[in-house]
Amino acid sequence: MRISDTSDLWWKTGVVYCLDVQTFMDWDDDGMGDFVGLTERLDYLADLGVTCLWLMPFYPTADGDDGYDITDYYGVDPRLGSAGDFVEFVRTARDRGMRVIVDLVVNHTSERHPWFRSARSSRTSPYRDFYIWRDDEPPDTSKDVVFPDKEDSLWEHDEKTGSWYFHRFYRSQPDLNITNAKVRDEILKAMGYWLELGISGFRVDAVPFIIETTGVDAEELARFHDPHAYLRELRSFVGRRTGDGILLGECNLPHKDQKTFFGGADGDELTMQFDFIGMQHLYLSLARGDARPLVRALQRRPKVAEESQWATFVRNHDELTLDKLKPAERDEVFAAFGPEPDMQLYGRGLRRRLPPMLDGDPRRLRMVYSLLFSLPGTPVLFYGEEIGMGENLDVEGRLAVRTPMQWTAERNGGFSRARPSRLVRPVVEGPFGPEHVNVADQRRDRDSLQSFLKLLIKRYRESPELGWAQFAVLDQPHRNVLAHECAHDERRIVSLHNLAPTSCTVPLALDGCDASYTLIDLLHEGTEYALDDRGRAEVELEGYGYRWLRLMSRDSRRLA
Numbered sequence: 354m355r356i357s358d359t360s361d362l363w364w365k366t367g368v369v370y371c372l373d374v375q376t377f378m379d380w381d382d383d384g385m386g387d388f389v390g391l392t393e394r395l396d397y398l399a400d401l402g403v404t405c406l407w408l409m410p411f412y413p414t415a416d417g418d419d420g421y422d423i424t425d426y427y428g429v430d431p432r433l434g435s436a437g438d439f440v441e442f443v444r445t446a447r448d449r450g451m452r453v454i455v456d457l458v459v460n461h462t463s464e465r466h467p468w469f470r471s472a473r474s475s476r477t478s479p480y481r482d483f484y485i486w487r488d489d490e491p492p493d494t495s496k497d498v499v500f501p502d503k504e505d506s507l508w509e510h511d512e513k514t515g516s517w518y519f520h521r522f523y524r525s526q527p528d529l530n531i532t533n534a535k536v537r538d539e540i541l542k543a544m545g546y547w548l549e550l551g552i553s554g555f556r557v558d559a560v561p562f563i564i565e566t567t568g569v570d571a572e573e574l575a576r577f578h579d580p581h582a583y584l585r586e587l588r589s590f591v592g593r594r595t596g597d598g599i600l601l602g603e604c605n606l607p608h609k610d611q612k613t614f615f616g617g618a619d620g621d622e623l624t625m626q627f628d629f630i631g632m633q634h635l636y637l638s639l640a641r642g643d644a645r646p647l648v649r650a651l652q653r654r655p656k657v658a659e660e661s662q663w664a665t666f667v668r669n670h671d672e673l674t675l676d677k678l679k680p681a682e683r684d685e686v687f688a689a690f691g692p693e694p695d696m697q698l699y700g701r702g703l704r705r706r707l708p709p710m711l712d713g714d715p716r717r718l719r720m721v722y723s724l725l726f727s728l729p730g731t732p733v734l735f736y737g738e739e740i741g742m743g744e745n746l747d748v749e750g751r752l753a754v755r756t757p758m759q760w761t762a763e764r765n766g767g768f769s770r771a772r773p774s775r776l777v778r779p780v781v782e783g784p785f786g787p788e789h790v791n792v793a794d795q796r797r798d799r800d801s802l803q804s805f806l807k808l809l810i811k812r813y814r815e816s817p818e819l820g821w822a823q824f825a826v827l828d829q830p831h832r833n834v835l836a837h838e839c840a841h842d843e844r845r846i847v848s849l850h851n852l853a854p855t856s857c858t859v860p861l862a863l864d865g866c867d868a869s870y871t872l873i874d875l876l877h878e879g880t881e882y883a884l885d886d887r888g889r890a891e892v893e894l895e896g897y898g899y900r901w902l903r904l905m906s907r908d909s910r911r912l913a
């Protein structure tokens with residue numbers, strides 16, 4: 354890797370920050386976050402060090418699924434601002450060194466989208482074939498629904514034309530018929546529109562469901578026989594329009610299927626994918642204080658093409674899904690991090706943020722974020738993680754983790770000066786509320802979680818081997834410790850993480866090293882470890898301790 358490769362393939366060493374404009378900063382005090390408020394906070398985000406902002410949906414919406422039910426692919430929800438405000442935001446973000454990607458939600462539209470209004474009005478509507486219809490009674494699909502608390506079928510009967518339409522998610526979100534070339538053209542056109550406004554790509558919602566063909570008939574299937582060809586088309590379109598734009602795909606699938614969605618060895622489909630398997634096993638490892646489940650998950654990650662990249666995360670905007678764990682494993686995680694039924698969702702996940710799950714233990718919290726940033730891949734943060742925000746379980750379902758950003762200790766956490774009853778969503782209350790957890794207090798405190806996250810982001814950005822390397826586990830005797838090395842060319846980092854509360858000593862033996870090498874601790878100023886003539890060292894780890902150790906040879910010109 355030449356250092357300039359890290360700017361060509363910028364996503365491999367980026368730090369992504371996900372936010373919802375609606376809950377980030379309300380500048381006109383109507384209780385709803387807006388683009389002007391977000392733009393006012395860009396200097397904060399630039400100072401944090403993140404390099405790519407992922408905006409959750411901000412389009413006109415029927416607002417039945419927090420914006421994931423779109424009524425116009427070419428607009429900005431007027432409550433959040435205007436198209437002009439969007440452009441001002443993107444331009445200012447880029448000036449501050451941050452790219453912007455936006456949510457692409459094209460598995461379905463809102464039932465109130467003009468296409469669906471027309472489609473359901475008559476069997477001869479020009480938009481009829483934009484959606485998936487059947488005339489006969491559908492079979493029982495109650496086991497296939499994504500939201501079992503709200504839906505019991507993938508098909509909804511529609512009075513006007515006496516037929517059923519297909520919906521993978523809520524009944525208010527009819528699936529688009531991807532086998533229809535006109536639909537595919539419309540999707541490209543919408544992407545082209547936003548790309549022209551200066552964004553750097555998309556976080557693609559529910560990718561496997563976009564290209565699935567459940568419910569379509571044989572004739573439709575025949576005209577869409579290679580769904581992955583369509584993903585290749587999307588990727589090359591983004592490439593042609595931007596040069597270096599990306600598709601960050603949401604595919605909660607087994608690793609081998611994810612490899613297919615990357616485009617296999619060619620790497621010509623999704624640029625990045627979230628590592629849901631790694632994330633779920635991280636929680637199993639945390640629950641057990643045993644690194645082995647995480648190690649196995651990481652070792653089973655398929656090797657992917659150089660341009661492809663894993664996106665790592667500990668929390669996102671959805672429930673913390675544990676669907677890929679075995680039932681007994683899932684129960685262990687529930688018992689450790691969300692024992693109350695009210696903390697759980699859909700029988701498969703947790704609607705909590707990380708700090709309350711760890712009882713606010715600062716040592717453990719730091720260890721987890723240190724681990725996240727040390728794993729090979731590109732870390733993705735969800736807004737508020739940098740200050741240790743909690744959830745509000747009084748808010749329904751997945752929205753419990755989507756409460757307003759906590760800027761100050763003042764009313765509404767400084768998010769808005771509207772009356773609290775007018776806020777888009779209530780703020781967190783209790784020990785993780787704004788009185789105790791806010792940006793203003795933490796940004797000037799060198800010992801705060803936010804200062805620690807800033808340090809991690811800085812060190813991660815200075816260590817491109819973390820984004821580019823293969824993952825290698827180092828042999829050592831403690832099952833509560835993850836010792837791994839990320840090496841790319843001559844750049845090497847050894848990371849140690851202790852998942853248990855007891856201290857221990859980790860013996861290391863590093864390949865190809867001798868006494869001319871030193872390990873420089875990147876997170877604890879002024880600490881270093883000499884290696885002996887066989888490349889060995891011993892490193893003390895306190896309970897929940899963590900180390901990032903840069904391996905430096907005597908003649909290296911790298912800044913430690």
Ligand SMILES: [Ca+2]
Binds near residue numbers: 380383384385
């Ligand atoms: Ca507002």
Ligand SMILES: [Ca+2]
Binds near residue numbers: 373409410420
């Ligand atoms: Ca929203």
Ligand SMILES: [Ca+2]
Binds near residue numbers: 528564
């Ligand atoms: Ca679909």
